[in-house]
Amino acid sequence: MxxxxxxxxxxxxxxxxxxxxxxxxxxxxxxxxxxxxxxxxxxxxxxxxxxxxxxxxxxxxxxxxxxxxxxxxxxxxxxxxxxxxxxxxxxxxxxxxxxxxxxxxxxxxxxxxxxxxxxxxxxxxxxxxxxxxxxxxxxxxxxxxxxxxxxxxxxxxxxxxxxxxxxxxxxxxxxxxxxxxxxxxxxAGAGTGEASGWLAGLADPVVAPALRAMHGRPAHAWTVAELAGVAAVSRSTLAARFKHVVGQGPLEYLTGWRMELATDRLRRGDDTVAAIAREVGYGSESALSSAFKRITGTSPRDYRRRLRSVDR
Known part of the structure; x- marks a missing residue:
């Protein structure tokens, strides 16, 4: 691939x-x-x-x-x-x-x-x-x-x-x-203190390739095994390393990043929720709405409606 x-x-x-x-x-x-x-x-x-x-x-x-x-x-x-x-x-x-x-x-x-x-x-x-x-x-x-x-x-x-x-x-x-x-x-380690989360993942030789792949193709139906292949390690090694460095599993991270992308598109553009769902890796509007509400506590339509009422 x-x-x-x-x-x-x-x-x-x-x-x-x-x-x-x-x-x-x-x-x-x-x-x-x-x-x-x-x-x-x-x-x-x-x-x-x-x-x-x-x-x-x-x-x-x-x-x-x-x-x-x-x-x-x-x-x-x-x-x-x-x-x-x-x-x-x-x-x-x-x-x-x-x-x-x-x-x-x-x-x-x-x-x-x-x-x-x-x-x-x-x-x-x-x-x-x-x-x-x-x-x-x-x-x-x-x-x-x-x-x-x-x-x-x-x-x-x-x-x-x-x-x-x-x-x-x-x-x-x-x-x-x-x-x-x-x-x-x-x-690169020139500053003081330590990064955490995805930023620490960018400095990790195992996690970084998987992170870059997910950001490169956020709509792809990634599996942990596929991401492990990108990182050239076993599935269990990637899962454990990703969790340790980033603080969450790779697919959990992918869902969160997809929600960030969806939120940004809802905030900045006029695309339909169905179109946004396809762009960020969900097969239907209902699938995105379910994930969006689970993570943000509101539906995509309600989120956009609230933003527009504030801007008026």
């Missing part, structure tokens, strides 16, 4: 509608510390000059950030940036409100410079992506693996400094490039 391979990370990022936004930069020096409220979106910062200390609520120990380092805060947790330990922080809000020329300043000098921003996602991002990531991902910038991240940051700096036409749009697209590379580096 000709097995189509897909990129689950690309598909999930597209499904949750990822957008990047840059925020006011930060310049600091001397002894300084700033406390930040839990951000409502996924937060990122990159150290462009100097070094500082990051402390995140609920994460044991501070994280030392050097020039070129990036961090991604995937959960709404309070955090502190400081010149070093033991400095009493000031609230970040008033400092950023007083920013001039797109830069906030704290402390007595300009030893440290950071750029940052946020990533916004659609309604399914928490369960599909953010819950399978650690609360903070730190990627050291001075490694060979982080070369593309450094390139993206250099380009963002140039866009913000020189302000050519459409510079904000270009910089925000570059921030998305940076996000994808941060996630790649995390999967």
């Amino acid at each position: 000709d097995v189509q391979q897909a990129d689950p990370l690309e598909e999930v990022l597209a499904l949750v509608g990822t957008t990047g936004h840059l925020s006011i930069g930060l310049v600091a020096g001397g002894e300084w510390a700033m406390s930040f409220e839990p951000p409502p979106a996924v937060k990122f910062n990159a150290v462009r000059r100097g070094r500082c200390l990051l402390t995140v609520e609920g994460v044991p120990g501070p994280i030392e950030l050097a020039e070129g380092d990036c961090f991604l805060l995937t959960q709404p947790r309070a955090f502190t940036l400081a010149s070093g330990p033991g400095v009493r922080p000031v609230p970040a809000g008033p400092v950023f409100l007083a920013a001039t020329d797109g830069v906030a300043r704290v402390g007595a000098d300009e030893d440290v410079a950071l750029i940052g921003g946020r990533f916004d996602f659609g309604e399914r991002a928490k369960e599909l992506l953010l819950d399978v990531l650690p609360p903070v991902i730190h990627v050291p910038g001075r490694t060979a693996e982080a070369a593309t991240v450094r390139w993206a940051l250099d380009q963002i700096d140039a866009e913000l400094r020189d302000r050519p036409l459409a510079s904000t749009l270009v910089a925000e697209h570059l921030a998305l490039v940076m996000l994808i590379h941060l996630l790649r580096l995390h999967l």
